[in-house]
Amino acid sequence: TPKETGNVEISATFMGTFSNDIKIQVTKPLVPVKKKSWLYYLFTILLWLLILVLSALAFWIFAKSRMLYEMALKRPREFIKEAYLVLCRGFKLYGVPRFDYIAFREFFESAKALMAAKPEPMYLMTEEVLEARFSTHDISVENSQKALGLFHEIKEIILGREGRKELWKKTLFVIF
Numbered sequence: 820t821p822k823e824t825g826n827v828e829i830s831a832t833f834m835g836t837f838s839n840d841i842k843i844q845v846t847k848p849l850v851p852v853k854k855k856s857w858l859y860y861l862f863t864i865l866l867w868l869l870i871l872v873l874s875a876l877a878f879w880i881f882a883k884s885r886m887l888y889e890m891a892l893k894r895p896r897e898f899i900k901e902a903y904l905v906l907c908r909g910f911k912l913y914g915v916p917r918f919d920y921i922a923f924r925e926f927f928e929s930a931k932a933l934m935a936a937k938p939e940p941m942y943l944m945t946e947e948v949l950e951a952r953f954s955t956h957d958i959s960v961e962n963s964q965k966a967l968g969l970f971h972e973i974k975e976i977i978l979g980r981e982g983r984k985e986l987w988k989k990t991l992f993v994i995f
Contacts, residue, residue: 895963899951902970903944909977909992923949933977940972 824845831838891898907917907926915933917926927945931938947966951958977992 891963891967892960895960896951896958898963899947899958899966902966903948906944906970906973909974912991913977923952934973937972937976940969940976944969944973 824847827843827845828840829843830840887898887901890901910917910930910933913933915926915930921929923945927938927941930941934941944966947962947969951962951966974992
């Protein structure tokens with residue numbers, strides 16, 4: 820029985836007769852390939868599903884940002900309304916939903932508590948939306964740029980609030 824891997828040369832003699840030399844190479848014994856458990860396959864499937872979901876989310880974010888960019892340049896009136904709706908969806912996470920029957924200024928009053936530190940950008944954004952929605956004069960690209968600046972100010976105020984450490988709310992607010 821072999822003790823280790825390697826080469827061995829064996830010869831034998833019997834009553835003065837010599838045999839041919841036999842060269843034998845000793846290798847590790849083959850072990851059967853172990854089948855992977857069902858947990859391995861489950862983990863692999865879940866990992867691929869997660870990759871698929873994340874790539875779909877990245878594509879959705881890219882498509883949405885591209886649509887908003889084109890809307891800001893070609894249809895600024897619609898862009899201002901859409902930016903306001905995006906803010907309203909984000910506020911829903913913090914317990915301030917905007918229903919269709921609530922007027923814009925009423926919504927500002929209910930959202931003012933959420934932005935207690937600096938409510939001015941939200942007030943200005945509300946006025947921009949009212950102008951975009953109800954005025955008849957032409958809304959320019961400068962108005963959409965102003966609304967985008969106000970949007971980012973409001974976002975920074977919401978995300979910079981003290982006492983709010985819920986990471987999931989902040990992450991969803993940024994995604995929305």
